Amino acid sequence: MTKLYILCGPSGSGKSTWAHNFINEHEDEDIRYVSRDAIRLSILKDGEDYFSHEKDVFRKFVGTIANTLIDGFDVVADATHLNMFSRLKLMQALDRYITDYEVIYITFNVDADTCVKRNNNRTGRANVPENVIRNMCRDFREPSFDEDNRIIAIHNAITNEVILKDCHSCKYGFADDHINIPMCHHRDTCKNFELWEKGN
Numbered sequence: 520m521t522k523l524y525i526l527c528g529p530s531g532s533g534k535s536t537w538a539h540n541f542i543n544e545h546e547d548e549d550i551r552y553v554s555r556d557a558i559r560l561s562i563l564k565d566g567e568d569y570f571s572h573e574k575d576v577f578r579k580f581v582g583t584i585a586n587t588l589i590d591g592f593d594v595v596a597d598a599t600h601l602n603m604f605s606r607l608k609l610m611q612a613l614d615r616y617i618t619d620y621e622v623i624y625i626t627f628n629v630d631a632d633t634c635v636k637r638n639n640n641r642t643g644r645a646n647v648p649e650n651v652i653r654n655m656c657r658d659f660r661e662p663s664f665d666e667d668n669r670i671i672a673i674h675n676a677i678t679n680e681v682i683l684k685d686c687h688s689c690k691y692g693f694a695d696d697h698i699n700i701p702m703c704h705h706r707d708t709c710k711n712f713e714l715w716e717k718g719n
Contacts (some may be wrong), residue, residue, distance in 0.1 A: 521620045522593045523584070524550075525609065527600040527662055528627025528676075529655035530647045531634030537625065537676050538595045551587045555580045555598035560644060581609065585616035595625075602660040610667055622670045624662040628677060631656035 524541075526534040535554065542550050559576045580598065587594050600606045610622070631653045638647050664670050664684055674681045 521588045521591060522623055522671075523588065523613075523620050524593070524595040524623050524625055525600055525606060525662075526595065526597050526625045526627065527606065527659075528629060529599060529601065529631075529634050529659055530652050531636075531638040532627035532629040533637070533676065534597055534625075534627055537627070538597050542595065548593065549591065550593045550595060552595045552597065553580065553583050553587065555596075556645070558583070563644065577612070581612040582616075584609075585613050588613075588617050588620050599655060600662075601655060601658050603662065603666050606662060606666060610669075620669065622667060624670060624673045626661060626673065626675050626677075628659060628661060628675070629656070 524538075526538065528534050535556075538552055538554075542552055555576060558579050559572070562572045562575055562579075580596075584594050584596055596609065598605075598609075600609065606624075613620075634652050634656060635649050638649070638652055641647075662670075662673060664673070671684050672681055
């Protein structure tokens with residue numbers, strides 16, 4: 520089953536850098552990158568407000584992700600996805616095209632000062648106003664498994680902790696979820712995984 524990696528975090532938190540590193544590390548797998556910012560910048564014309572075409576941007580963002588999943592590729596969806604509403608908005612929009620996919624949240628809970636400092640290295644339209652970034656950091660809400668039944672893992676990109684769904688004895692999960700999530704390296708030391716492996 521195809522997987523949708525939904526990045527969650529404010530501007531400047533390291534989402535795009537993580538995405539490119541992740542895809543490079545798994546270049547032998549069918550993973551594609553879709554950036555909402557890149558789509559926005561491709562639509563904007565000189566002199567237009569940064570958010571002047573958000574309906575078109577979101578429509579293209581969703582359409583590109585949906586078509587890529589339908590074609591059988593895993594997708595890294597790069598946008599802020601700061602709260603449950605924004606994350607469910609994406610999945611509900613995708614449901615018009617495809618529902619058979621698994622979700623992995625990648626979270627970037629980074630402090631505002633760090634995000635602002637990183638953002639200051641950006642130029643042109645890629646540079647986000649400081650007050651916008653600080654508001655994003657203030658409003659960010661960590662995702663949970665309760666948001667949708669297709670969520671199979673939540674990966675904290677800052678601590679590299681991976682929490683798998685249906686975990687009872689070990690925070691890193693139990694059973695074959697360890698096999699299906701490429702960034703989970705805890706399988707090598709997880710006693711629960713060893714017990715499951717011996718029993719199968």
